[in-house]
Amino acid sequence: MPEFDVHEHRHALKQLRDTGETSLWENREGLACPACGEPFDRLFTTTKPSTRFPENDGSRFCLVRDDDAVHLFRH
Numbered sequence: 794m795p796e797f798d799v800h801e802h803r804h805a806l807k808q809l810r811d812t813g814e815t816s817l818w819e820n821r822e823g824l825a826c827p828a829c830g831e832p833f834d835r836l837f838t839t840t841k842p843s844t845r846f847p848e849n850d851g852s853r854f855c856l857v858r859d860d861d862a863v864h865l866f867r868h
């Protein structure tokens with residue numbers, strides 16, 4: 794099962810936003826997405842049961858879920 798621990802990869806991620814329940818990170822070092830294995834641009838993590846995303850420009854997304862949160866990887 795793919796997992797992604799933000800704290801394990803903290804050195805490679807720059808935090809852009811944090812509301813307590815959601816956080817947004819920039820991938821500074823080309824970390825691979827745990828879902829598809831390709832580097833991602835941004836990571837959005839949420840512990841909320843439902844979350845609305847802003848419109849996007851047609852980017853591709855991958856989704857990884859663990860016990861605590863859902864991680865959305867934007868490519």
Ligand SMILES: [Zn+2]
Binds near residue numbers: 827828829833
């Ligand atoms: Zn991916």
